[in-house]
Amino acid sequence: MTSxxxxxxxxxxxxxxxxxxxxxxxxxxxxxxxxxxxAIADRHLSADVAWGSPYGATxxxxxxxxxxxxxxxxxxxxxVSSRYEINRVLPVSSDVVVAHVARRTLDQNxxxxxxxxxxxGAFSEMAMYVLVRREGTWWLAAGQNxxxxxxxxx
Numbered sequence: 001m002t003s004x005x006x007x008x009x010x011x012x013x014x015x016x017x018x019x020x021x022x023x024x025x026x027x028x029x030x031x032x033x034x035x036x037x038x039a040i041a042d043r044h045l046s047a048d049v050a051w052g053s054p055y056g057a058t059x060x061x062x063x064x065x066x067x068x069x070x071x072x073x074x075x076x077x078x079x080v081s082s083r084y085e086i087n088r089v090l091p092v093s094s095d096v097v098v099a100h101v102a103r104r105t106l107d108q109n110x111x112x113x114x115x116x117x118x119x120x121g122a123f124s125e126m127a128m129y130v131l132v133r134r135e136g137t138w139w140l141a142a143g144q145n146x147x148x149x150x151x152x153x154x
Contacts, residue, residue, distance in 0.1 A: 003103045004096030021131055024083045033082050033103075038069035045140045046132070052144035054125055072096045079105035079113070079122030084120040085125070102126050102148065116149045124148040 025044060032041025042065070051059040059065045072078070087100035104112040105122045113122060130142040146152075 009090065009092050011091050011093060014094055014097075016087070017094070018091035018097040019086075019089045019106075021055075021097055022086055022089045022101070022129070023073055025129070025131060025138060025140065026086055026101055029101075029103075030084045033084070034103045036073050036076070038073045040068060041073075042066050042069055046136060049140055050142040054123075054147045057066060064083070078103070078125070081106040081108075081110070082124075083110075083112070097131045097138075099129045099131065101129060113150065115150045119147070 017032055028043050029041050030036065032043075037073065042062070045062050045065065047062050048060065049062055051065050053059070075102060083104045084105055085102045085104060090098040092098060103125050105115055105124045113124065115124060118121055125145045125147050127143055127145045131138045132141040133139075
């Protein structure tokens, strides 16, 4: 198939609004991480959120995912300090955005840790998020986290 028969999915005039939506969502994730507070990080997850964990588990509702995030926050899983970085924002309609967002685990000097194959310690991850706007508010409809490993996503 040639590129002339393969459609581009992004809407051409939606990039700025999509970037603002993702930036707002990521700011809440960062605030929740910094405060070690799942209620802040999960503030805009939909009631029927579809979630894929870094290890292949799936969750299909807010209450279950929120309980998991509370437990992980209490255990300080993923490392003590992290920084979220927006990798890509793809507006597929005026009310749906797909985004890749990295969570980089930081060392004591605020520098990203090098990826390792260690599954028991602090790790960074790449997430794919699907945000959907309902009645003017952006909600996370779906997310999938994948650990960043040596030779993997950068």
